[in-house]
Amino acid sequence: MTKQQSRTLQTRARLLDAAQEIIGELGYEGLRTQEVVKRAGVAKGTFFAHFPDKDALMEILIAAEMDAFLDQAETAPTPDSIEALMAMIMPLIDFMRCERYVFDVILRHSGAAAKDNIGPIALTFARQDEVFTKLLENAPFRKDISAGLMGEGIQAFAIQALALDFCTINNEMPLEERLSIYLDAWLLPEG
Amino acid sequence: MTKQQSRTLQTRARLLDAAQEIIGELGYEGLRTQEVVKRAGVAKGTFFAHFPDKDALMEILIAAEMDAFLDQAETAPTPDSIEALMAMIMPLIDFMRCERYVFDVILRHSGAAAKDNIGPIALTFARQDEVFTKLLENAPFRKDISAGLMGEGIQAFAIQALALDFCTINNEMPLEERLSIYLDAWLLPEG
DNA sequence: CTCCAAAATTGACCATGGTCATTTTATATG
DNA sequence: CATATAAAATGACCATGGTCAATTTTGGAG
Secondary structure (H helix, E strand, C coil): CCCCCHHHHHHHHHHHHHHHHHHHHHCCCCCHHHHHHHHCCCCHHHHHHHHHHHHHHHHHHHHHHHHHHHHHHHHHCCCCCHHHHHHHHHHHHHHHHHHHHHHHHHHHHHCCCCCCCCCCCHHHHHHHHHHHHHHHHHCCCCCCCCCHHHHHHHHHHHHEEEEEEEHCCCCCCCHHHHHHHHHHHHHCCCC | CCCCCCCHHHHHHHHHHHHHHHHHHHHCCCCCHHHHHHHCCCHHHHHHHHHCCCCHHHHHHHHHHHHHHHHHHHHCCCCCCHHHHHHHHHHHHHHCCCCCCHHHHHHHCCCCCCCCCHHHHHHHHHHHHHHHHHHCCCCCCCCCCCCCHHHHHHHCCCCCCCCCCCCCCCCCCHHHHHHHHHHHHHHCCCC
């Protein structure tokens, strides 16, 4: 009963290519499903036969970018200071703040979808945990908590710093400075 | 040139009442603007003459609930332990997780709108900062960082705990337990 | 009281994400 | 090759948030 896969894969690839092309021109927020199917040369319904909804497509594309940053982080040496850690995660953070819409999509899906299946972005966050845990195991930071917990805190503070960075009340301080303060207090407490 | 205010206020109140009524029956996610204007007895356009968009209405209603919790927290005594602190903030957290949609709205607006004006939810978060700062000033927690910074961390960890609680990967641990672990590590470090 | 300008309201209309019964296409089988 | 059948694609259609030119209401000035 296993029938035509090549056609399916081809269509999916065309949709993804078209989406990426549009994002290159108009940014993530500017993407319209109508334009995607038009460029892919398929009908509206075909889009939704391949992706449950528009968010699912966005998740795939955004998670792919985030994963690329994690690939780099994975091969990096153990950070020997907060600065080294910051340098390692800033590329990812910069992507996360490239558009308000991107940050919103990431937020919506970081804690996984409301549905039962786990989306690409939630998987990326899980992978972040792993990567951070491994990196922090031998780093010269506090020793009273596990590397995994340290990693979760870094995630939490990164999101907090990003949220405040998008905020008009609080954006007199640059994101990097704010995040540095958070990470100092979190990873090198003196009390 | 100052003309009719009573009419405006009345209409606005009717819209808000209708919205609250619907939320009582169907929850926040179940609210449709069409149903709001129908119950308020006005036309569709009137809704958008009073609120920039549906999110703005949601913000008002959700921020009002959150503010009520802050009112209580404001009159509470200084927490003398993590448990006491948790007891103080759990009502607010429970509201924030009452619906996935509610949490999403809060997240979207906690870091303020992308626009230049500051929404009610962002103001609530700013007020949270103030309330926490005052409460933590004399609390028996770490002394190496400011009360304000401690408060920001509590916010960050609360959101992280909420996000993971909505997540299918990570919800084998109850929110309260996870948040306790975070706050212990954040407010009472031993390294 | 009449008339005017600003404020408020209206509802037809639009944009866009998403659905689904129907049609087309590919492939396995006799 | 002909046929059956399941996968894939189609596009008219729907739901809902949001817009805006036209209309009605309001309160004050003369």
